[in-house]
Amino acid sequence: MLDTGFHSVPADDRIIVALDCNAAWEAIVMADALAGRAKWVKVGMTLYYAEGPAIIQMFKRRGFKVFLDLKFHDIPHQVEGAARSAAASGADMITMHTVGGQAMMEAAQRGALLGASDIGGPVPATLGITVLTSMNDETLAQTGVTRPLTEQVAALAELAMTSGISGVVASPLEASMLREILGPEAYIVTPGVRPAGAALGDQSRVMTPAEAFAAGASHIVVGRPITQAADPAAAFDAIAAEVAGL
Numbered sequence: 188m189l190d191t192g193f194h195s196v197p198a199d200d201r202i203i204v205a206l207d208c209n210a211a212w213e214a215i216v217m218a219d220a221l222a223g224r225a226k227w228v229k230v231g232m233t234l235y236y237a238e239g240p241a242i243i244q245m246f247k248r249r250g251f252k253v254f255l256d257l258k259f260h261d262i263p264h265q266v267e268g269a270a271r272s273a274a275a276s277g278a279d280m281i282t283m284h285t286v287g288g289q290a291m292m293e294a295a296q297r298g299a300l301l302g303a304s305d306i307g308g309p310v311p312a313t314l315g316i317t318v319l320t321s322m323n324d325e326t327l328a329q330t331g332v333t334r335p336l337t338e339q340v341a342a343l344a345e346l347a348m349t350s351g352i353s354g355v356v357a358s359p360l361e362a363s364m365l366r367e368i369l370g371p372e373a374y375i376v377t378p379g380v381r382p383a384g385a386a387l388g389d390q391s392r393v394m395t396p397a398e399a400f401a402a403g404a405s406h407i408v409v410g411r412p413i414t415q416a417a418d419p420a421a422a423f424d425a426i427a428a429e430v431a432g433l
């Protein structure tokens with residue numbers, strides 16, 4: 188078991204439910220099914236670009252923390268503004284591409300602080316995307332990066348920490364390497380998680396929730412094993428029970 192600064196955080200506060208819905212009503216139905224249990228929901232680009240910041244406020248009113256996964260990547264001035272707007276809309280966790288560089292990540296951090304102060308709220312966690320898990324050594328080389336993919340992931344994760352952001356989003360298979368490099372306090376948020384026996388869907392290289400936490404994840408992102416379960420609340424409870432105390 189790798190040491191992290193997150194062992195004292197309750198299990199239900201370390202599981203983020205990905206609501207990959209196309210419309211607000213679907214997200215609201217799921218949020219109502221999980222209210223009082225799940226603490227976190229993840230809103231991605233599809234839902235956000237359809238519904239705008241109102242969708243964040245809808246979740247906040249129901250008591251959820253919101254992981255707003257918009258993966259900023261632009262010049263620092265734009266990213267500072269984007270992070271400020273996201274923080275001011277109430278997002279509790281935001282994402283950016285680390286390949287935007289140190290100045291861009293520092294700008295995102297500044298924006299997150301400003302947005303939180305605009306609303307007198309907590310500063311969101313700021314997470315970097317290293318290499319998209321849809322990529323491999325060959326497709327990475329097409330972008331001009333010829334070193335091995337894991338070296339690129341490690342280097343970008345270190346750059347994220349140098350830039351003062353909270354941590355990274357990573358495959359659970361990279362979590363232990365990243366925990367070693369980044370130290371116990373960094374956020375390492377891992378999708379690609381499946382409870383034992385659950386359908387893989389389009390995920391291929393997965394870990395169970397318990398394995399992901401044991402590898403050093405601070406938080407896990409779980410979507411369809413919860414949202415497509417016959418009883419989403421029970422599916423959430425089962426995962427929370429499996430990982431309680433890890």
Ligand code: C5P
Binds near residue numbers: 379388
């Ligand atoms: O339904 P499932 O548990 O596969 O959902 C996982 C969530 O995490 C989805 O929102 C997916 O887009 C996201 N994600 C992922 N793998 C990555 C990065 C993000 O599955 N490498």
